[in-house]
Amino acid sequence: MPNLKAKIESEQRVEEILESLKKLDYLSRSQLQQLHDLGQKRNANRVLQQCSEFLSSFRDMENVYYLNKEGRERVGSTKIRKKTPQAKHFIMRNYIYIAFECPDDWKNEVKLGIKEKKIINKCDATFTRDKRRYIVEVDNTQTMAENKKKIEKYKAIAESGVYGSPAFIWITTTTYRQKRLMELSEDLDCQVFLLSDFY
Incomplete structure (x- = not known):
């Protein structure tokens, strides 16, 4: 039973991370750490590795994540995101979202x-x-x-x-x-x- 509980929690966390990316388009690793209480960098990387079939990423000082085709299908997102210099604009905006405690009506x-x-x-x-x-x-x-x-x-x-x-x-x-x-x-x-x- 403990393994089943851990599996359910892990699936739920994957779902929550994908939903955040659906809402916010691009998130850096440190932003995901803050939003989902992923702890230290090593643990955050482990959790994000569990999500890897649903995510694409690129480096901009740190890893920046966005939904791939499988991720979009999993959470019903129609917005296609790619690696782009404009991603920094989204990352900057997301810092405000996090700083103001993730407003419900954002x-x-x-x-x-x-x-x-x-x-x-x-x-x-x-x-x-x-x-x-x-x-x-x-x-x-x-x-x-x-x-x-x-x-x-x-x-x-x-x-x-x-x-x-x-x-x-x-x-x-x-x-x-x-x-x-x-x-x-x-x-x-x-x-x-x-x-x-x-x-």
């Missing part, structure tokens, strides 16, 4: 705006906490000019009150970009994290 790639004024922004993610809307943006490869345009739209959206009094969360790559985003976001309730804050 949604990726959501359009927000004021239709009648034709002001629309597609945010990288959004969730609510204590009835307040949080808007997540990843600053990885876009220009600061693009960020500036986006922030101007967010100021109009915040002023409209359509989403109550939203809070904004950015994650970026350098202290220069962090400072610039904070300057541009003056008048907004905004936090700007560095990628290096999370590892």
